[in-house]
Amino acid sequence: MRSSRPRPRHAHRGSSLGAALSALALAGTAALAAHGSATAQPAPLEWITNGDFRYPLALGWSCQGEFVQTDRVIEGRPSGQDYAGCTQTVTVVPDTSYTFSASMSGAYTFVTISGTGTGTGEVTLWEDGPSWKSLATTLTIGKSTSVRITFHGWYGQGPYQVNRVSMIGPMYPSGCEFPTPTPGVPAPTSTKPCMPRPTTPPTGPGVPTPTPTGA
Numbered sequence: 577m578r579s580s581r582p583r584p585r586h587a588h589r590g591s592s593l594g595a596a597l598s599a600l601a602l603a604g605t606a607a608l609a610a611h612g613s614a615t616a617q618p619a620p621l622e623w624i625t626n627g628d629f630r631y632p633l634a635l636g637w638s639c640q641g642e643f644v645q646t647d648r649v650i651e652g653r654p655s656g657q658d659y660a661g662c663t664q665t666v667t668v669v670p671d672t673s674y675t676f677s678a679s680m681s682g683a684y685t686f687v688t689i690s691g692t693g694t695g696t697g698e699v700t701l702w703e704d705g706p707s708w709k710s711l712a713t714t715l716t717i718g719k720s721t722s723v724r725i726t727f728h729g730w731y732g733q734g735p736y737q738v739n740r741v742s743m744i745g746p747m748y749p750s751g752c753e754f755p756t757p758t759p760g761v762p763a764p765t766s767t768k769p770c771m772p773r774p775t776t777p778p779t780g781p782g783v784p785t786p787t788p789t790g791a
Contacts, residue, residue, distance in 0.1 A: 654729040661728030674745030677712035682736030693718025
């Protein structure tokens, strides 16, 4: 059995989910005010499939270990040999930012995004305690086109619970413009080029298409 306590890298605790989402909404409003409706940034979307666990865990997630799902809550039960973890690969738009958040409780609960292509490439939200915590942070994507989302407990520790994992975006860089094309008129060359707008996030069988946040 592993006895050492976990020491997550680039970990975040206690960030306000409401503050992070408000900042995301203000960023979109600022872009609209600065550039007009013709050049506004796309409305942010939820990119994690079944992140609120309304559907069976197998939809969107690949898991190893013992789990119980009740009333949209996932309880993982780590053992001395595994930490009861689930993963999901999520599409992202390079050179943009996202709000990454989760709601969790229990012994050494971790929700991690890896492969961002910036810094260490990994950002972790974590808590250790019986009370529910809603944590959030804004993360930047480098040149990656996909990231890996993981939630898990810790070897030999008690059960943990997760009832939401979310990644909302993308937020494009300041000054990025999306001029509306006009037939027969060449595209302007003075505006800062943008990455392509994201397509609608993929959905599994029985999962409704996500709607823009704050639309």
